[in-house]
Amino acid sequence: MIHSTSQxxxxxxxTDKMGFAHHESxxxxxxxxxxxxxxxxxxxxREIEANGYYLPVLELNIQYKASCTFxxxxxVHCYLKEQPRARIRMEYEIEKEGQTITTAQSLHGFxxxxxxxxxxxxxxxxxxxxxxx
Amino acid sequence: MIHSTSQxxxxxxxTDKMGFAHHESxxxxxxxxxxxxxxxxxxxxREIEANGYYLPVLELNIQYKASCTFxxxxxVHCYLKEQPRARIRMEYEIEKEGQTITTAQSLHGFxxxxxxxxxxxxxxxxxxxxxxx
Amino acid sequence: MIHSTSQxxxxxxxTDKMGFAHHESxxxxxxxxxxxxxxxxxxxxREIEANGYYLPVLELNIQYKASCTFxxxxxVHCYLKEQPRARIRMEYEIEKEGQTITTAQSLHGFxxxxxxxxxxxxxxxxxxxxxxx
Amino acid sequence: MIHSTSQxxxxxxxTDKMGFAHHESxxxxxxxxxxxxxxxxxxxxREIEANGYYLPVLELNIQYKASCTFxxxxxVHCYLKEQPRARIRMEYEIEKEGQTITTAQSLHGFxxxxxxxxxxxxxxxxxxxxxxx
Numbered sequence: 001m002i003h004s005t006s007q008x009x010x011x012x013x014x015t016d017k018m019g020f021a022h023h024e025s026x027x028x029x030x031x032x033x034x035x036x037x038x039x040x041x042x043x044x045x046r047e048i049e050a051n052g053y054y055l056p057v058l059e060l061n062i063q064y065k066a067s068c069t070f071x072x073x074x075x076v077h078c079y080l081k082e083q084p085r086a087r088i089r090m091e092y093e094i095e096k097e098g099q100t101i102t103t104a105q106s107l108h109g110f111x112x113x114x115x116x117x118x119x120x121x122x123x124x125x126x127x128x129x130x131x132x133x
Numbered sequence: 134m135i136h137s138t139s140q141x142x143x144x145x146x147x148t149d150k151m152g153f154a155h156h157e158s159x160x161x162x163x164x165x166x167x168x169x170x171x172x173x174x175x176x177x178x179r180e181i182e183a184n185g186y187y188l189p190v191l192e193l194n195i196q197y198k199a200s201c202t203f204x205x206x207x208x209v210h211c212y213l214k215e216q217p218r219a220r221i222r223m224e225y226e227i228e229k230e231g232q233t234i235t236t237a238q239s240l241h242g243f244x245x246x247x248x249x250x251x252x253x254x255x256x257x258x259x260x261x262x263x264x265x266x
Numbered sequence: 267m268i269h270s271t272s273q274x275x276x277x278x279x280x281t282d283k284m285g286f287a288h289h290e291s292x293x294x295x296x297x298x299x300x301x302x303x304x305x306x307x308x309x310x311x312r313e314i315e316a317n318g319y320y321l322p323v324l325e326l327n328i329q330y331k332a333s334c335t336f337x338x339x340x341x342v343h344c345y346l347k348e349q350p351r352a353r354i355r356m357e358y359e360i361e362k363e364g365q366t367i368t369t370a371q372s373l374h375g376f377x378x379x380x381x382x383x384x385x386x387x388x389x390x391x392x393x394x395x396x397x398x399x
Numbered sequence: 400m401i402h403s404t405s406q407x408x409x410x411x412x413x414t415d416k417m418g419f420a421h422h423e424s425x426x427x428x429x430x431x432x433x434x435x436x437x438x439x440x441x442x443x444x445r446e447i448e449a450n451g452y453y454l455p456v457l458e459l460n461i462q463y464k465a466s467c468t469f470x471x472x473x474x475v476h477c478y479l480k481e482q483p484r485a486r487i488r489m490e491y492e493i494e495k496e497g498q499t500i501t502t503a504q505s506l507h508g509f510x511x512x513x514x515x516x517x518x519x520x521x522x523x524x525x526x527x528x529x530x531x532x
Contacts, residue, residue: 012434012444013290013427015283017182017336023190024160024279028412031157035411035470045411046470049150057156061194067248070283071434071445115200145301145311146294146423150414150469157412161279168278168337178278179337203416204301204312283448289456290426297423315416323422327460333514381466 002080002131004037010072020067027060030092030104033078037090041080043127052113053121055088059107066101068094074101083132084120135213135264137170143205153200160193163225163237166211170223176260185246186254188221192240199234201227207234216265217253268346268397270303276338286333293326296358296370299344303356309393318379319387321354325373332367334360340367349398350386401479401530403436409471419466426459429491429503432477436489442526451512452520454487458506465500467493473500482531483519 006029014025038045048055068074079091087109094102112118120128139162147158171178181188201207212224220242227235245251253261272295280291304311314321334340345357353375360368378384386394405428413424437444447454467473478490486508493501511517519527 009431011427012282012430013288016278017281017283017285018187018189019283020189022279023193024157024164027157027160028410031411032408044470054151056151056153056200057197059194059196060156061192063192064190067189071443142298144294145297145415146421148416149411150416150418152416155412161277164278165275177337204310284453284455286455289459290423290430293423293426320417322417322419322466323463325460325462326422327458329458330456333455 002037002041004033004040004078006033006036006076006078008032008074008076010068010070010074012070015070020069021072023062023064026062026064026094026102026104029074029076029094030060030062030078030090030106033076033092034090034106037078037080041127041131043124048121048124051121053118053124054111054113055108056111057106058087058109060104061106062102062104064102066096066099068096068101072096080128083128086117086119088120135170135174137166137173137211139166139169139209139211141165141207141209143201143203143207145203148203153202154205156195156197159195159197159227159235159237162207162209162227163193163195163211163223163239166209166225167223167239170211170213174260174264176257181254181257184254186251186257187244187246188241189244190239191220191242193237194239195235195237197235199229199232201229201234205229213261216261219250219252221253268303268307270299270306270344272299272302272342272344274298274340274342276334276336276340278336281336286335287338289328289330292328292330292360292368292370295340295342295360296326296328296344296356296372299342299358300356300372303344303346307393307397309390314387314390317387319384319390320377320379321374322377323372324353324375326370327372328368328370330368332362332365334362334367338362346394349394352383352385354386401436401440403432403439403477405432405435405475405477407431407473407475409467409469409473411469414469419468420471422461422463425461425463425493425501425503428473428475428493429459429461429477429489429505432475432491433489433505436477436479440526440530442523447520447523450520452517452523453510453512454507455510456505457486457508459503460505461501461503463501465495465498467495467500471495479527482527485516485518487519 016022077093092104149155210226225237282288343359358370415421491503
């Protein structure tokens, strides 16, 4: 299993008139945590794109359990629990003061610049294998 | 069943460096279509909040099937297929030039200003009943 | 002078915990109104990019005079008051129920895909000339 | 003079199809840096709101000089150069690898919950005085 944790301080711009972080804001936080998980794997997403690969979101499921608001420091856990094959499944948990406020799952697949689904780049596969060996 | 359709023109600000609308942008589009569904029911969300009720998102599931980009005119269909009880389930379909590019489902529950789950306001229940009778 | 008007319904996602539209949201509205001004000129921005030109923002000045909030229908006026030379200056006014709530000005210059400043495409110059003749 | 510096890693969601951070994204970064400047002054904005005061943006001027993109680490400098009276003027500079890519200035005034302009809270005035004495 690969696990990363990201600290995020909720921005004012991320709140809405209900007084809490808008449910849209979480989507960018999950993305941010995926970026940091790929960093921790030694395969930064910036490099993946520089190599001509993209990793779009195919599915995203979010369970909002409790809220957070401006200035809260939240921890976003990102998990890669199974060795990816054609598709990559990530899981997320957002923690605020020790409480799980949100869980989520996403599904991804590699595409090339033309938008065609492709096999993951070899060096990324190697990094996955090293961690799941 | 209640069904609304909203036309949205994709904004430049909603795109990302992959060249398409960022997957976060869809979340605001679904919300926009819910607002228009509540309008068509005669129970605008603005009024619901003015009456002291809020309808936060409890769950959101999105299936991204194909992309859209800047200046595309998309149609967001919002469906309320079953008469809501304590919780309201909405379904969505985004169409671009006759093709379904995204589907989604959301779950909502009414809360009051203090954040406590409450029964839906009577006049909203009445509007639901009228449509599902 | 070229003048376009765009109707925008303020989204819930565009509000913040102060209860009003967040000051960031206006930036996307101004952009949206520029797009519609270019449409009215017969030179859609989508085409400009398809032809290898980009029109980034060099300067943006905003004067927030009064607020707007969720579900408000606002009118964004976009003005091109002088025939553009190397740079294009746009002016904006946001109206809500007959009151000017915001004014703004932006400055733009054409660049090519490499990011180098370039002269405007001929067909855009021709469209400008036709309107300012 | 009061000066704060904030490190920000540009998010993928903050980019646009031109390949750079969208000009809207900067607005939230300036806001984030103001929050950190108020922290460094010992008067967190969260507390200011908890005390019934708000500090909306009255004017915002941005000069975009060079771009930044996904995964860039940028430094946002926020400056309060003069002791605020009724209004507070902030200045900003965004640095990327030692180069100034953007400058900006904003103007703010305190209001109460009803939206009426009010004098700054005493404890904030005291904090300003201490730094400008």
